[in-house]
Amino acid sequence: MVAHQGTTSSSGMTRRQLLLAGAVGAAVGAGLLAVPRRYFRTPQQSRTFVTKVDHYQLNIAESIKLGIRELGIAPEELRDKRILLKPNLVETASGAPHINTHPLVLRGAIEAFLGLGAAVVAVAEGPGHRRDSLAVYEESGLAEVLTEDKIRFHDLNYMAGYQLLNAGRQSSLRTLTFPDVFKEMDWIVSVAKMKTHHIAGATLSMKNLFGVMPGIYYGWPKNVLHHAGVENSILDINATLKPHFAIVDGIVGMEGDGPILGDPKKAGVLVMGRNLPSVDATCCRIMGIDPYKISYLERADNWLGPISEGAIEQRGEAITSVRTNFSLIESIPAHRGLRLA
């Protein structure tokens, strides 16, 4: 006879029962660990605005002003504020203006913010691929517009920076270095492009903020962030910088092999909001992409902002009325399984 079989513990359970209970507990624990963290977070609410803009020659400033009003932003919030617009300028190529945020969307945003009482509006970018930021600024057509409008452009790639503790703590980066000009600004506005992306699935207002990280500290193509993990870095930058507003240029976006080699895709919309994960989730739905399949959005849900359709109050156009599926490429791993049912 084996002496220890059936022995009763001080709790009154047999050893077999204890082992079984432990195993069940471990299984439940492991199961809980497998449940996405978002299910344990307090649900959040936000609001986004979608407006149809058929082409770039329409009155974009009025569309943005309307969006700001619909989103409940009071004039006092913008009066005398210093606004920094961060477009998506990556690189340029003949016949491919859809790589970058269209300059007339920037002009519209400038007119809107100044019209609503902002004291200063500036535009700033640190392109990820090119060391010659001014060349991208010129060749994208933005220099023409900003020169006419007498708006200052800041090249963030060569700007000295200041460090902040990494509030996102998703990557191993202890601190993040942001350009000095941000200390002089009240609002950071991500003016992004609606594009598919071969690593992140989609690049919208959150991913656009890679461009704020100066090249002199992060290299070209912002390689420190790639080594730290693209999704981790997107979350870290957004959690630490806490941008104030987003405008996504989906008038003509990019489908297929984005963010630089894809084809133009007319979605005919501008999407706006205070909360960047919500704006990006709305963009995804317009693109026919399930936002829960975009890793960084799923992880941001109910932390940096809600991405559930039910948690986002939709102003302006209904998503169903503007949805147009952006083509995805099956051979690109980041595109597989993204399609919204």
Add this chain to the structure above:
Amino acid sequence: MLSSALRRIAKEELSHRVLSDGGVADRPQGKFRIDATAWAIITLSALNESPALIDRCRARLRSEQGDDGRIWVSRDNPDTFWPTALTVLAWQDSSACMDAQKRAVKFLLDTTGVHYSSRFSEVAGHDPGLKGWPWVANTHSWVEPTVLGVMALTAAGYGRHERVQEALRMIEDRQLPHGGWNYGNTFVFGRELRPMPESTGTALTGLAGHVDAGMVARSLDYLQGEINSMRTPVSLGWGLLGLAAWGQSPTNGLMLVERCLANQSRYGEYDTSSFCLLVLGGLAAEPERGRQLWFVPDAHQSGPVVQ
């Protein structure tokens, strides 16, 4: 524009950016920056101007050197060591900086980027096992910091060192099939990426004297096709340097530089590094080539490099 006018403009402009403590500011009324100071030294040396000022700037760079020989963008970002190669160039031929330069050279020889097995080349579009230098510690090696490393070590007499030889193979491997270079990727998911003028000019500058003209012929063609449309200082500066290194300076090089200087009314005053690059490009494009830029070897005239 006459080259004498360019020299005068360069000297005047840089004198406004020199700081009292021996460094050079990143822009007018700006703050000290290591890369700006290094480029200013290289430019003033090429102009054969202001030796006392150059000495003060070199001393300032010595004071910024880390214990292991590296030079960083700022002390609170020690991983940003890409200015080390630039500083080796700025210390060239300075007896006072000989020890500092040796320590910087040793740092470069001992340092590389993060590299992977060559079997990943199908995914990466290039051979990720070939070692060069990164912009920032613990990241992959890319074209431009690798070219600067080659230029620095070659100038310091290490042109035949195995690190330089491998770096040359790495740069060659990153050349795009249709000519030119970008930051360092050739293909992504089977599609060839686009070349960039500044990357191409940098690579051509660094390869001169090391490889045969046939290896860079398509890249020279690409740059020749682009040079007249360049309006910004980084692209034009490196573009002119790259073409000059292969004896292909355009006849209108100084005119292009003059146009680019005038574009400051559109872009604002150029930062010091960009301004210096533009001046150096203009000097390289001088028709008479009165003084060979010491860090741009002529591919047809360079002698043997010393190990």
